[in-house]
Amino acid sequence: MNTIDKAAGASDAKGSGSTEFEEGGIRVRRASMTFGPDEPLALDSGVNLSPFTITYETYGTLNAAKSNVVLICHALTGDQYAASTHPLSGKPGWWAHMVGPGRPIDTNRFFVICQNVIGGCMGTTGPRDIDPATGRPYGLSFPVITVGDMVRAQAMLLDRLGIHDLFCVIGGSMGGMQVLQWAAAYPERVFSAIPIATAARHSAQNIAFHEVGRQAIMADPEWKQGAYLSHGTNPAKGLAVARMAAHITYLSEPALHRKFGRNLQDRDAITYGFDADFQIESYLRHQGSTFVDRFDANSYLYITRAMDYFDLADDFGGVLANAFRGTTSRFCVVSFTSDWLFPTSDNRQIVHALNAVAANVSFVEIKTDKGHDAFLLDEPEMFTTLRGFIDSAARTRGLAG
Amino acid sequence: MSNGYGLDTGRIDLDLIAQMIAPESRVLDVGCGDGDLLALLRSQKDIDGRGVELSQEGVNASVARGLAVVQGDADTDLSNYPDDAFDYVILSQTIQATRNPKAVLREMKRIGRHVIVSFPNFGNWRVRLKLLFTGRMPETRSLGYSWYDTPNIHLCTVLDFASLCDELGLEIEDALIVTRNKARRISNPGIFANLFANDAVFLLSRNT
Incomplete structure (x- = not known):
């Protein structure tokens, strides 16, 4: 067989x-x-x-x-x-x-x-x-x-x-x-x-989180109405944001606090800018960027939809x-x-x-x-x-x- | 709702309850602990058993024995069972630890054709004498806790329990009392049983 x-x-x-x-x-x-x-x-x-x-x-x-x-x-x-x-x-x-x-x-x-x-x-x-x-x-x-x-x-x-x-x-x-x-x-x-x-x-709350993720993907100009493969583009930024938002929902406040607290990432002081000053930011960015290497943005749309339904x-x-x-x-x-x-x-x-x-x-x-x-x-x-x-x-x- | 009440009459209690149960019936054990009673009933009476247990350790131990046990609370979770779901609903050495014993009994009556309750008798003469002579809250063999850390928040006597059954429309089909590890059947819970019972086991049914 x-x-x-x-x-x-x-x-x-x-x-x-x-x-x-x-x-x-x-x-x-x-x-x-x-x-x-x-x-x-x-x-x-x-x-x-x-x-x-x-x-x-x-x-x-x-x-x-x-x-x-x-x-x-x-x-x-x-x-x-x-x-x-x-x-x-x-x-x-x-x-x-x-x-x-x-x-x-x-x-x-x-x-x-x-x-x-x-x-x-x-x-x-x-x-x-x-x-x-x-x-x-x-x-x-x-x-x-x-x-x-x-x-x-x-x-x-x-x-x-x-x-x-x-x-x-x-x-x-x-x-x-x-x-x-x-x-x-x-x-x-x-x-x-x-x-x-x-x-x-x-639940309504979970559908709401999924919608945020989908909108992040669709807002990426490289998504091209879902036809990014034909256009040779990749909505990696949108998918990464979707993953970052979703990842927060997989954790808990006490676990985030225990793991990261307000610890700074590779620096001694805040930078008064929008770099990943905090470890949690760096962690989420890493989660987003590694996720896009193994996952397809449109699959993310379809599978989240299946859960919503x-x-x-x-x-x-x-x-x-x-x-x-x-x-x-x-x-x-x-x-x-x-x-x-x-x-x-x-x-x-x-x-x-x-x-x-x-x-x-x-x-x-x-x-x-x-x-x-x-x-x-x-x-x-x-x-x-x-x-x-x-x-x-x-x-x-x-x-x- | 583990059986951590310092009772060493537990085994007798289980045997007495087992005697009251018809073979191949459907049984819910509320506060089933490690599942000892359900396992006993499964092997002796071939019952179809379910359990409710508050502690994660008790649930895990029960599930590992192949028993169908859900983590839950007698005070809040019985309302989720349909009417007449079981032939017997058992509350073994647990009623005194519930927040609302009357409501728990009412739910048990609704979901089971028969209700079995076992409990320590606070009317026992030793308990009475302890309070009388020492002027302190009694700690006995059956009730080995200080007043401030006891899970037993709703203790009652045999007569108290009988009158609550009466109020709830629960008929006493059978009643056993345990004195010094010996069980005896009583026809009617009276002052004698109330004085000498360490523990009591009641088989109840709805009087229609």
Whole structure:
């Protein structure tokens, strides 16, 4: 299944294929799969996206019963490189703390899949790819995608790989939205679900922050109405500002104070100017400038939009509990005390909905001052909780330890 | 809502509660601590159990045992459960630590067909004598805290509890008292039980 023909009209170097290597005791497989004109992705907007390619990574080995599959869903600016070195940044995988041999998501035990979401820019089809209708990059002619579309595409890849049941679907933030969508849309395929630091609908405040980011991108003269690839320009400044604004929302005031305070950057006194006098300014500028090297501005627009549109209850008559009625999946919801982007109250709404349908749900609020980003960091209490939940679910599922 | 009340009758308490529970029923343990009771009921009675626990340590310990436990507070979070969600709702050695025991009991009555409550009896003769003879707030084997640092903010006697049940329309189906680590069934909570019980376990149901 690794060598399916490159679909007619598939963009540039995309196609189906894979490479395998060993890293940090993990058997890593980097692969992509193209779906041709006969298998369009039916988007919520009504558009059929075709052809399209999904790029993904797997870790570990699929067991004979195909019962040990863990699907990791990545966040807004995440990608499929959950546990392996990022090819562009050279940094460790974004969830290397969580995924690996002996980690809570144990690659010696589970077959782990992480897919770049539809609309993304790390190999899966997105706005920077060639529109077969025009021969030019999609840009803004790329259809608007939703969290539901992301999950539908993931399911198509799993179908192609011959995988039906997921032992566990796990993700934080937008990844958590996908987990909820999976549990609602494909309950029979999900044995356990771990939505972390997320919400069943994007709040007005979060939509507002996203809009600031999008406007920053669109205000960059190099954005060119989204057609910067055709113009040979790059709205890096706008994207960097979007990232800077968003990054603040991932942290917390106490963590910022602890890390930076009002410390000055490489100087003894303020300069009475607009240089990065303060460490926090320098830090944010660095976050912005490194982000643009690995992320596409239009992908940022599309994926933030998908999060804004997410309101799971809306698909179920406005009652969130109906999204989970009759579910047999077991859930573990995790929130963080200092997360003000996806506060505990948002996560509790998910728990309440699950309680209302008598679902098997656990919930823990982790004490930390690290804000929303805590789900990506070394948080021992989170690991303890998830290890306990995953191990006990694995025992129930009959997966040997 | 961990069971940190200095009670060493905890194990007896769990066994007594377990005896009251029908097999394969749906159970909510409010203030489930490390999940000891839920684990016991799962293995002995094959129940479908859920827990609510205030402490992160208790939640983690419970989740690690494969129990479905949510971090929450008896005083605020029971309102989120639908009516008749459970066959039994249990409050084990926790009611005296709630801010509003009456409201908690009312919620339990709403979400469970049966309610089980166990609590330390403040009417026990040792408690009475301690206050009488020392003139100080009693610290007993069951209640090993000073008045200023005790989590037990709403202590009651067996008779107090029985009259609250009456007021809330909760019928006493079964009542057990524990004296010196021996349990006995009482037909009606009277002055005798009120004087000698260290702990009491009540099985309640709505009188319709």
